[in-house]
Amino acid sequence: MRREIHDQPEAVARVLESERAAAWDIGRRLRRADVRFVLLAARGTSDHAAILGKYVLGCKLGVPAGLAAPSITTLYRSRLRLAGAAAIGVSQSGRSPDIVEFMRHAARAGALTVAITNDPASPLARAAAFGLFLRAGPERSVAATKTFTTQLACLYLLAAGWAGGRRAEEMLRELARAPEALARALALEGGIAAAMRRARGVERCVVIGRGYPFPVALETALKLKEAAGVFAEGASAADFLHGPIAMAPRQAGRAFKALLLLSRGPGGGSMRRVGLRLRAAGVDTMALGPDPTPDWLSPFPLAARGQLAALHLALARGLDPDRPAGLSKVTRVR
Amino acid sequence: MRREIHDQPEAVARVLESERAAAWDIGRRLRRADVRFVLLAARGTSDHAAILGKYVLGCKLGVPAGLAAPSITTLYRSRLRLAGAAAIGVSQSGRSPDIVEFMRHAARAGALTVAITNDPASPLARAAAFGLFLRAGPERSVAATKTFTTQLACLYLLAAGWAGGRRAEEMLRELARAPEALARALALEGGIAAAMRRARGVERCVVIGRGYPFPVALETALKLKEAAGVFAEGASAADFLHGPIAMAPRQAGRAFKALLLLSRGPGGGSMRRVGLRLRAAGVDTMALGPDPTPDWLSPFPLAARGQLAALHLALARGLDPDRPAGLSKVTRVR
Numbered sequence: 009m010r011r012e013i014h015d016q017p018e019a020v021a022r023v024l025e026s027e028r029a030a031a032w033d034i035g036r037r038l039r040r041a042d043v044r045f046v047l048l049a050a051r052g053t054s055d056h057a058a059i060l061g062k063y064v065l066g067c068k069l070g071v072p073a074g075l076a077a078p079s080i081t082t083l084y085r086s087r088l089r090l091a092g093a094a095a096i097g098v099s100q101s102g103r104s105p106d107i108v109e110f111m112r113h114a115a116r117a118g119a120l121t122v123a124i125t126n127d128p129a130s131p132l133a134r135a136a137a138f139g140l141f142l143r144a145g146p147e148r149s150v151a152a153t154k155t156f157t158t159q160l161a162c163l164y165l166l167a168a169g170w171a172g173g174r175r176a177e178e179m180l181r182e183l184a185r186a187p188e189a190l191a192r193a194l195a196l197e198g199g200i201a202a203a204m205r206r207a208r209g210v211e212r213c214v215v216i217g218r219g220y221p222f223p224v225a226l227e228t229a230l231k232l233k234e235a236a237g238v239f240a241e242g243a244s245a246a247d248f249l250h251g252p253i254a255m256a257p258r259q260a261g262r263a264f265k266a267l268l269l270l271s272r273g274p275g276g277g278s279m280r281r282v283g284l285r286l287r288a289a290g291v292d293t294m295a296l297g298p299d300p301t302p303d304w305l306s307p308f309p310l311a312a313r314g315q316l317a318a319l320h321l322a323l324a325r326g327l328d329p330d331r332p333a334g335l336s337k338v339t340r341v342r
Numbered sequence: 343m344r345r346e347i348h349d350q351p352e353a354v355a356r357v358l359e360s361e362r363a364a365a366w367d368i369g370r371r372l373r374r375a376d377v378r379f380v381l382l383a384a385r386g387t388s389d390h391a392a393i394l395g396k397y398v399l400g401c402k403l404g405v406p407a408g409l410a411a412p413s414i415t416t417l418y419r420s421r422l423r424l425a426g427a428a429a430i431g432v433s434q435s436g437r438s439p440d441i442v443e444f445m446r447h448a449a450r451a452g453a454l455t456v457a458i459t460n461d462p463a464s465p466l467a468r469a470a471a472f473g474l475f476l477r478a479g480p481e482r483s484v485a486a487t488k489t490f491t492t493q494l495a496c497l498y499l500l501a502a503g504w505a506g507g508r509r510a511e512e513m514l515r516e517l518a519r520a521p522e523a524l525a526r527a528l529a530l531e532g533g534i535a536a537a538m539r540r541a542r543g544v545e546r547c548v549v550i551g552r553g554y555p556f557p558v559a560l561e562t563a564l565k566l567k568e569a570a571g572v573f574a575e576g577a578s579a580a581d582f583l584h585g586p587i588a589m590a591p592r593q594a595g596r597a598f599k600a601l602l603l604l605s606r607g608p609g610g611g612s613m614r615r616v617g618l619r620l621r622a623a624g625v626d627t628m629a630l631g632p633d634p635t636p637d638w639l640s641p642f643p644l645a646a647r648g649q650l651a652a653l654h655l656a657l658a659r660g661l662d663p664d665r666p667a668g669l670s671k672v673t674r675v676r
Contacts, residue, residue: 084553
């Protein structure tokens with residue numbers, strides 16, 4: 009897990025280089041096809057990358073996007089009407105059966121289909137008309153890390169390609185700084201490890217973000233569960249203040265912590281409010297970020313900080329983060 | 343909270359009666375406008391109802407739907423291109439500022455807009471071209487209960503109206519049995535209360551469903567947090583087996599429980615698998631359901647069972663479920 013976390017600056021740089029031309033080509037086709045909306049299909053870590061895909065398509069291009077519920081087609085056998093849609097399937101292995109089945113369905117239903125996967129020979133890649141590939145090499149750790157950031161790089165590239173023209177070049181120029189933002193975050197490892205040694209009694213955690221950091225909160229919570237066995241839940245600051253805050257006074261204590269994921273974006277006000285409310289309820293909070301990077305790129309360094317936190321909490325507790333209890337790489341769900 | 347839980351059969355029957363004509367009218371307009379996709383905007387409990395709206399539109403009508411991230415418009419000020427879209431805003435009070443703002447934006451961006459709210463005079467109702475109203479009377483309890491099932495009734499009616507013709511009448515005929523399914527679930531209160539007295543030491547909980555019961559798992563987890571101060575997380579069985587299961591052995595113990603929400607639908611296989619895996623890891627599981635009702639209607643009785651579980655866990659612990667720590671009815675988020 010640690011090696012793959014540190015691979016990320018290079019892996020992201022590689023994917024930005026290798027997939028640019030394909031992203032520009034797919035972008036042209038998306039513009040030509042006059043695509044009106046996007047459905048993204050993914051599970052687990054890939055789902056969190058897909059939510060960021062929805063944000064970047066909405067914020068940067070004004071394209072409405074939503075997450076597909078694969079069960080609508082795989083469990084309930086419904087046929088969606090997908091004329092005017094693009095379907096983007098995201099899966100590291102390209103072998104999650106329900107994502108593959110959803111993409112086959114989407115292609116038949118008239119959607120323009122794009123696979124984002126590590127394996128160009130996978131069923132997912134074969135089910136889609138177009139593909140962007142992670143080129144991340146075999147992922148050995150069960151807890152996906154470079155998968156997340158390389159999927160993110162592909163989704164962001166796709167958005168840039170779709171924007172086209174000068175906008176595409178501007179987005180690419182900013183995106184080219186993601187590897188360096190990742191490297192800066194990884195250089196914080198010593199401090200994060202020390203903080204996690206002090207926090208080694210933490211068994212429960214809420215991880216909170218707002219805007220671009222929100223899907224990273226979901227992803228960080230998943231890493232804490234998988235690698236460190238912590239009962240962690242990710243939440244949006246907006247939703248958290250709507251109800252879940254009620255559990256704070258009862259849950260507060262040495263075994264409970266709130267991680268606040270910060271960026272330089274407009275979500276800062278909400279994050280300050282949620283931090284104040286949590287501390288007033290006696291909850292110990294810890295901030296990750298903000299990194300000196302534009303808000304839309306903050307998921308890269310924030311994800312790396314969260315991965316390091318999960319890794320070092322596991323190590324501080326004497327757990328082997330590479331052998332989480334009872335997990336395998338591909339979960340066969342229908 | 344208890345009174346409002348028991349109001350539900352009558353409240354749902356009332357809304358099915360009072361909103362049918364409006365739903366049929368909106369349905370005609372949705373068909374005439376050739377709407378291609380739907381964005382639903384909501385927070386908290388309303389968000390969970392909206393996810394079920396996405397399921398019913400997909401499963402029953404083949405209409406692709408997704409959840410809007412309000413922050414894309416309210417925080418990041420992006421303009422979505424929404425020609426060919428319908429936007430459905432769901433809010434009990436009709437006063438959640440970010441949902442209202444999203445709906446104003448959606449109307450300007452060319453979407454056909456529908457408000458689902460308790461208050462026909464609210465800003466949300468005024469921002470939308472059409473409305474379906476909960477007619478649920480003032481909701482006094484902070485933990486929303488009848489809000490959820492009456493919102494669900496409106497969303498299901500809207501789907502029936504959109505289907506039109508004989509399909510609409512068939513769906514309405516099934517839907518008319520939701521109040522009786524709710525009443526049957528409420529009659530189980532004694533048994534649920536006894537189970538919750540035995541479970542009163544539970545401080546942490548995962549609530550798991552698959553298919554239609556999945557959004558009810560999210561909602562039940564929220565009720566457990568709000569009313570009983572439990573750290574509860576809702577999850578899809580498919581996603582849970584992908585990673586979060588890893589925390590099970592470490593979290594197992596008297597203070598941790600898994601609630602499994604069952605229906606008579608095709609998700610049974612996944613639910614059995616997740617139950618076996620949890621019990622093998624030493625986790626105490628408790629099933630709610632299945633109720634003798636068609637799968638797509640299972641959210642009505644399952645939601646009632648979950649509400650009763652949260653209420654009686656709170657009471658068994660000496661908490662006042664009507665005064666959760668630091669919550670108010672409308673959370674002002676931007």
